[in-house]
Amino acid sequence: MTHATAAITRAEGQPFVLEDIDVDQPRADEVLVRIVASGVCHTDVNCRNQVYDIELPIVLGHEGSGVIEAVGSQVSSAAVGDHVVLSYGTCGVCPTCRSGHSAYCPQVYPLNLVGNRPDGSSSLSGGVRSHFFGQSSFATHAVVPERNVVAVSKDAPLALLGPLGCGIQTGAGAVLLSLQVRAGESLVVFGAGAVGLSAVMAGVIAGAYPIIAVDLSASRLKKATELGATYVIDATEQDPVAAVRELTHGGARYAIEATGSPAAFSQAVQSLGSRGVCGLVGAVGAGVNGSFDWLHVQMSGITIRGVIEGDAIPQDFIPQLISYHQRGRFPFDRLITEYDFADINTAVADAEAGVAIKPVLRIGSVS
Numbered sequence: 001m002t003h004a005t006a007a008i009t010r011a012e013g014q015p016f017v018l019e020d021i022d023v024d025q026p027r028a029d030e031v032l033v034r035i036v037a038s039g040v041c042h043t044d045v046n047c048r049n050q051v052y053d054i055e056l057p058i059v060l061g062h063e064g065s066g067v068i069e070a071v072g073s074q075v076s077s078a079a080v081g082d083h084v085v086l087s088y089g090t091c092g093v094c095p096t097c098r099s100g101h102s103a104y105c106p107q108v109y110p111l112n113l114v115g116n117r118p119d120g121s122s123s124l125s126g127g128v129r130s131h132f133f134g135q136s137s138f139a140t141h142a143v144v145p146e147r148n149v150v151a152v153s154k155d156a157p158l159a160l161l162g163p164l165g166c167g168i169q170t171g172a173g174a175v176l177l178s179l180q181v182r183a184g185e186s187l188v189v190f191g192a193g194a195v196g197l198s199a200v201m202a203g204v205i206a207g208a209y210p211i212i213a214v215d216l217s218a219s220r221l222k223k224a225t226e227l228g229a230t231y232v233i234d235a236t237e238q239d240p241v242a243a244v245r246e247l248t249h250g251g252a253r254y255a256i257e258a259t260g261s262p263a264a265f266s267q268a269v270q271s272l273g274s275r276g277v278c279g280l281v282g283a284v285g286a287g288v289n290g291s292f293d294w295l296h297v298q299m300s301g302i303t304i305r306g307v308i309e310g311d312a313i314p315q316d317f318i319p320q321l322i323s324y325h326q327r328g329r330f331p332f333d334r335l336i337t338e339y340d341f342a343d344i345n346t347a348v349a350d351a352e353a354g355v356a357i358k359p360v361l362r363i364g365s366v367s
């Protein structure tokens with residue numbers, strides 16, 4: 001048993017409250033991680049607000065990074081003292097996982113968005129649900145399945161790496177893995193938050209041209225320009241569809257929808273030209289429908305593609321993103337604003353207000 005402090009969500013929409021809690025020892029296929037930092041993702045806020053129907057009380061948080069303190073008897077890929085990033089969970093044994101497409105494993109929803117282990121047990125005391133995205137990282141300690149753990153180099157900035165496990169991997173993977181954007185092809189990104197800006201940075205790596213960012217916020221668009229967008233479009237001032245079609249001489253080859261707004265989805269599809277591909281990345285609750293111009297999609301041979309976690313196999317992709325970062329080609333640290341763990345509610349409020357693009361909570365020290 002380990003004594004820990006965790007931000008517990010006990011009621012819909014209520015502020016996070018830091019409380020003392022006990023964490024079990026890891027089971028045979030789990031590790032105990034001392035959390036150094038955790039990103040705050042929109043999905044945490046959606047769960048707290050019951051956009052997804054998740055049982056409470058629970059410890060949320062799913063962009064954790066930290067140091068391994070203990071390993072279960074069957075763990076082979078990680079050892080005590082390793083620096084790790086925690087990512088999303090998949091079953092690893094179904095046909096989809098075995099074919100290398102585990103982002104679409106049928107167990108992704110139950111393993112990540114329900115809480116507790118698949119057998120219903122919690123690693124936390126007091127009836128509080130654990131294992132949100134296999135990690136519940138808004139806590140000083142977490143028990144995590146080995147499969148969610150990505151060992152990373154000790155010369156990488158561990159306190160900043162957590163968001164690579166979800167939001168940043170999602171945007172970058174959408175471009176590099178899901179859509180496999182090719183050099184010299186046009187890319188438009190709707191939504192310049194953490195996910196969309198990661199897509200912009202990945203577009204630069206891929207050599208896309210032009211890269212166009214669309215948003216409603218001037219400050220986010222400024223950031224998009226700094227990170228490599230060729231053009232930015234403020235959708236409060238001009239019609240993004242007409243602007244994109246003009247800038248790309250008839251329509252973009254690739255579009256990323258990173259807002260979760262049905263209106264932006266329709267615009268993203270309408271922005272595409274011949275054989276264009278739209279990646280549907282923005283998070284929505286159950287039952288949301290999107291619409292598109294049927295004839296446009298048909299006549300242009302357009303593909304609309306759902307994207308989860310950027311199709312990433314975290315153990316492959318996260319070290320790759322760190323390597324790009326270390327060579328100055330993926331400056332994801334410029335999306336991050338750091339907060340003390342105790343200021344978690346300020347971090348969430350700043351993210352909701354658009355003041356912070358990607359809040360990261362400092363929970364413990366690296367050494």
Ligand SMILES: [Zn+2]
Nearest residue numbers: 091094097105
């Ligand atoms: Zn699976």
Ligand SMILES: [Zn+2]
Nearest residue numbers: 041043166167
């Ligand atoms: Zn997330």
